[in-house]
Amino acid sequence: SQQGEEDPQALSIQEGENATMNCSYKTSINNLQWYRQNSGRGLVHLILIRSNEREKHSGRLRVTLDTSKKSSSLLITASRAADTASYFCATVDSGGSNYKLTFGKGTLLTVNP
Amino acid sequence: IAGITQAPTSQILAAGRRMTLRCTQDMRHNAMYWYRQDLGLGLRLIHYSNTAGTTGKGEVPDGYSVSRANTDDFPLTLASAVPSQTSVYFCASSAGQGAYTEAFFGQGTRLTVV
Numbered sequence: 655s656q657q658g659e660e661d662p663q664a665l666s667i668q669e670g671e672n673a674t675m676n677c678s679y680k681t682s683i684n685n686l687q688w689y690r691q692n693s694g695r696g697l698v699h700l701i702l703i704r705s706n707e708r709e710k711h712s713g714r715l716r717v718t719l720d721t722s723k724k725s726s727s728l729l730i731t732a733s734r735a736a737d738t739a740s741y742f743c744a745t746v747d748s749g750g751s752n753y754k755l756t757f758g759k760g761t762l763l764t765v766n767p
Numbered sequence: 768i769a770g771i772t773q774a775p776t777s778q779i780l781a782a783g784r785r786m787t788l789r790c791t792q793d794m795r796h797n798a799m800y801w802y803r804q805d806l807g808l809g810l811r812l813i814h815y816s817n818t819a820g821t822t823g824k825g826e827v828p829d830g831y832s833v834s835r836a837n838t839d840d841f842p843l844t845l846a847s848a849v850p851s852q853t854s855v856y857f858c859a860s861s862a863g864q865g866a867y868t869e870a871f872f873g874q875g876t877r878l879t880v881v
Contacts, residue, residue: 687869687870689870694875695874695875696857696859696872696873696874696875697810697857697859697870697872698872699869699870699871702869742809742810744870754800754812754815754823754825755800755812755859755861755870756812756826757802757809757810757811757812758809759807759808759809760809
């Protein structure tokens with residue numbers, strides 16, 4: 655079964671606003687990653703946060719991780735029309751040597767100009 | 768810089784036919800993955816390989832097989848295609864040096880089984 659579940663499934667905002675997407679997962683993880691997918695394209699890695707980290711920044715992206723709640727959030731600040739895409743969280747389970755990435759169903763973000 | 772290449776980009780296939788989706792990476796990554804993406808279901812892992820010579824089953828392996836004869840290539844074979852295998856297939860790779868590595872994705876193969 656899929657590990658991550660993003661919320662909301664779809665989000666529509668105006669350019670300049672902030673966008674927040676959430677991800678919940680089920681098992682203990684080694685790390686959590688966020689990916690972006692433009693329509694008809696492959697996924698592109700955005701940011702990785704380790705299980706012992708609580709917050710991470712990269713440009714306009716801010717990711718938080720709460721392992722006690724098994725949840726993560728992705729904040730995109732000052733959104734642009736070019737940020738329109740689907741965003742996926744993915745987890746790597748802790749333990750073992752299998753570095754499988756398990757994805758959620760994604761959030762479709764639409765940024766209106 | 769090629770990165771990871773999938774072929775073909777799209778294919779229409781008659782049910783019952785055999786089909787191999789090709790995936791090649793030039794980054795010398797240890798780990799490779801095959802996912803299928805279906806509307807409303809996100810990405811689901813079909814098979815993976817942590818290193819050349821080894822493979823493992825993912826979430827939805829039935830009807831698919833893989834091989835990893837060398838580091839660069841990770842073909843996915845549908846032995847006898849069925850309409851439920853209509854999907855977009857993505858190949859990915861990661862360095863696999865520990866768990867803290869990102870995955871790089873190909874552009875996908877859109878497969879329609881009729």
